[in-house]
Amino acid sequence: MRVAFLGLGRMGVPMAQHVLKAGHELVVWNRTPGKAGDLVAAGAQEAKTPGDAAAGADAAVLMLFGPESVRAVLPEVARDGLLIIDGTTIGPEAAREFGRLAKSKGARYVDAPVAGSVEPATAGTLGVLAGADESDWADAQQLLHLWGDPERVRRIGPVGSGSALKLVVNQGLGVLAAGLGEALLMAGQLGLDREVVLDVLEQGAYGFTVKQKRELLAKGDFTATRFSVDLLAKDLALAVNATRDADLEVTSAALSAALRTIEAGHSGEDYASVIGHLADEGEANSH
Numbered sequence: 004m005r006v007a008f009l010g011l012g013r014m015g016v017p018m019a020q021h022v023l024k025a026g027h028e029l030v031v032w033n034r035t036p037g038k039a040g041d042l043v044a045a046g047a048q049e050a051k052t053p054g055d056a057a058a059g060a061d062a063a064v065l066m067l068f069g070p071e072s073v074r075a076v077l078p079e080v081a082r083d084g085l086l087i088i089d090g091t092t093i094g095p096e097a098a099r100e101f102g103r104l105a106k107s108k109g110a111r112y113v114d115a116p117v118a119g120s121v122e123p124a125t126a127g128t129l130g131v132l133a134g135a136d137e138s139d140w141a142d143a144q145q146l147l148h149l150w151g152d153p154e155r156v157r158r159i160g161p162v163g164s165g166s167a168l169k170l171v172v173n174q175g176l177g178v179l180a181a182g183l184g185e186a187l188l189m190a191g192q193l194g195l196d197r198e199v200v201l202d203v204l205e206q207g208a209y210g211f212t213v214k215q216k217r218e219l220l221a222k223g224d225f226t227a228t229r230f231s232v233d234l235l236a237k238d239l240a241l242a243v244n245a246t247r248d249a250d251l252e253v254t255s256a257a258l259s260a261a262l263r264t265i266e267a268g269h270s271g272e273d274y275a276s277v278i279g280h281l282a283d284e285g286e287a288n289s290h
Contacts, residue, residue: 004028006146007056008047009076010066010091011038013228014117017124018066018090021149023047032056034072054079062086062146069237070097077101083109086139088146092116092234094170094241095163098134102162111136113143114162116169117151120229130155132172134165170245173238177257179212180235180274184260184281191282216275225269225276235274236261 004027008019011033019042022029029047031039032055039049050056053076057063063080067073070093081087087105089098089112098114105112118130131151135143140158147156159165186209190200201220205213219225239258243251261277263284269276 004061004145005030005059007032007050007053007060007063007080008066009033009053009056009063009080010068010072011042012066012068013121014090014124015066016042017121018064018117018129018150019047020045020125021127022064022146025149030056030060034067052079056080057082057085060085062088062142064088064090064146066090068234069093069241073097073101077104078108081105081108081110081112085110086142086146087112088143089114090117092169092173092238092241093166094245095134095167096245098163098166111139111142112162113139114166115143115147116166118155118169118172122229123152124150128152128155131157132165132168133158134160134162134167136161167245170238170242173235174242174251174254174257176212176230176274177235177239177261177277178253179209180216180277181257181260181281183209183212184278187278187282188284212278216273216278219273219275220279223279225272225279228271228273230274231271232261232264232274232276233270235277236265 006022006027006029008029008031011031019031023045030050031042031047032050032053043049057080063085065073073091073093087110102112113133113135115131115133123129127150129151131147135158159168201213201217239254239261242254243258260281264277264280267280
């Protein structure tokens, strides 16, 4: 296949590498130049525009920041016969919008956000939550299995359903991060040793988050980013806005915590910075 890959961020580069390793022809594009060097050295071509990348392609993969990023490039990319795999976390409403746009141009559209960060992307073991018409699913899997663990690549339902479930997944990340930050703040206020607290919390409900982020918390340095606080805030905002008939108070509070963390100067850092900032924010305010 000839595959266009649009978006060469932390996740996009290792995902695109799997396309090359599988023997497909690869053309890449990124909004800011300078990200394609390793891929070009391995045999990919770099295009100057999204339209140039998709010209003559059998499939186009989008791995961008959010719905506005997709909205900016999709009209230039969609054309008759093209299979579009959108790995961007965009929310169900935008996914359905993009599906209609693609269909109006004769293209096929699958929303397929991923579960996992850089390490599973590199290993090709990501989870994939896909929304697709059944008629497009077999063709989509050929690509999705390149970066996804076949046992974790799932068609959730029609277009939009994969993006809906991805918001539910990332809601959990945000709520756990904010909750753990406040737990550590409370522990500090009560005079407890943080390392002892983390030892105990690692065995309980916060265990997943503590295991994932303990090293960063110990260093107090969150620049080794796997999943940025900016992306988390974007996804939590999408979650709050996707459920207009429900008042997601806990999710809204987690979004507020993520936004305060960004405002405090942690933009671009790992979302574990939410934990560290909340724990330290209260301590600073108490003095």
